[in-house]
Amino acid sequence: MDLSIIIVNYCTYDLTKNTLISLLDTIKEIDYEIIVVDNASPDDSLEKLVDDFGNEELIQFIRSDINGGFAYANNIGFSKSCGDYILLLNSDVVVKEETINASLDYIKKHENIGALGCKVSLPDGSLDKACRRSFPTFKVSFYRMTGLSKLFPNSKRFNQYNLSYMDDNGTYPIDCIVGAYMLIPRKIFIECDGLDESYFMYGEDIELCYNIKELGYDVVYYGSHEVIHYKGGSGKNKKLLYAFHKSMAIFYDKHYKKEDNFLINIITHLSIWTLYYLKLIISHL
Structure with missing residues (x-):
């Protein structure tokens, strides 16, 4: 199988439904599966999703007994997957036409890529700045927290964190992409021992990118294709x-x-x- 797409649901019925619809509408001629892991949602979102998509052979639903966090749920999904490539996809993301096909084609042609992220836009059309970052060293974080990065948005020195001086639509290696859309070869996900579950939510994507780069692989921003991120959908x-x-x-x-x-x-x-x-x-x- 080419691709396993892992989505974590937590009380996000409407958003997760839109994500699944966008996947079914846009992925073409790929052997893939979708694994939805429910993180012990206290509402009926999982049941409603099963009612809507239970007849879709491509979609598997898994309920976690506990809410162990984002990394925990993704690792459960990975343990049930079989794709040569893994796509970690947020439940509040809508995929645009050709994005997944193009991403998968690109990463297959470049063997040294350990993780690939696309352009992530917010509903208002602006860039979700988290989709391309440098690691938060003291110096990089200092420039951001003191506001120097905002004062000098086109400065390579002061804006290392969000890399706003780089082309939004370009393709280039960076330190870190966002877990809302992260395409990874299966063998590399295994080498990294999956996502670090000491992070409940946030940070696990930075940790994974750090580990991937430590292994000698590239982390690449692929800005020619796009998803829309309805950020903060889980509350x-x-x-x-x-x-x-x-x-x-x-x-x-x-x-x-x-x-x-x-x-x-x-x-x-x-x-x-x-x-x-x-x-x-x-x-x-």
């Missing part, structure tokens, strides 16, 4: 806000804590958690 709440900032701390400690001096470590953690509490206060206001 925004205190738990997710905490998970996002915790993921930042986990990634830093894993990969940069030993390299940076004690003072940088303190500044980094203070910055992460100060930002968290500020956002928490703003959300109450």
Whole structure:
């Protein structure tokens, strides 16, 4: 089989339904399967999806007994998959015509690609900046958190995090793509031991890209084809806000804590958690 598409559902019936429709409408002449893993949704979204798509032979539905997070659910989906390539796809993404066919064709022709991401746009047509990033080193994060990246959006020095000086429609190697659309050869996903489940939500895509590059493979932004990301479809709440900032701390400690001096470590953690509490206060206001 060419491709296994893994989608995690958590109380996102309407969004997941639109994602599945877009897949069935746009994928052409590929031997593929779709695996929907429900992350113990407390609503009836899984049952409704089964009612809608239960007769589709290409779609398999799996219910997790617990909500172990995004990485956890994707790893369950992978364990049931058989495709030579794995596409991690968010439940709040709508795929455009030819995107998956073109992505799969491109990665097959370039054997050193360990992960491929496409152009990810928001519903208003703007670029979802998370779809192409550099790893959040202290320097890269400092320029972003101090606002220098916004002041100098076309600067290679100050805007390493979101790479806004690069062509949105181009194709080039970068550090990191977003887990909303991530195409990976099966053998490389196995080499990386799947997604790191110490990340509940957010950060697992950066961790996977880091591991892929450590193995010597390229991570590529493929901007000539597009998906639409209805970002935040699974909801925004205190738990997710905490998970996002915790993921930042986990990634830093894993990969940069030993390299940076004690003072940088303190500044980094203070910055992460100060930002968290500020956002928490703003959300109450």
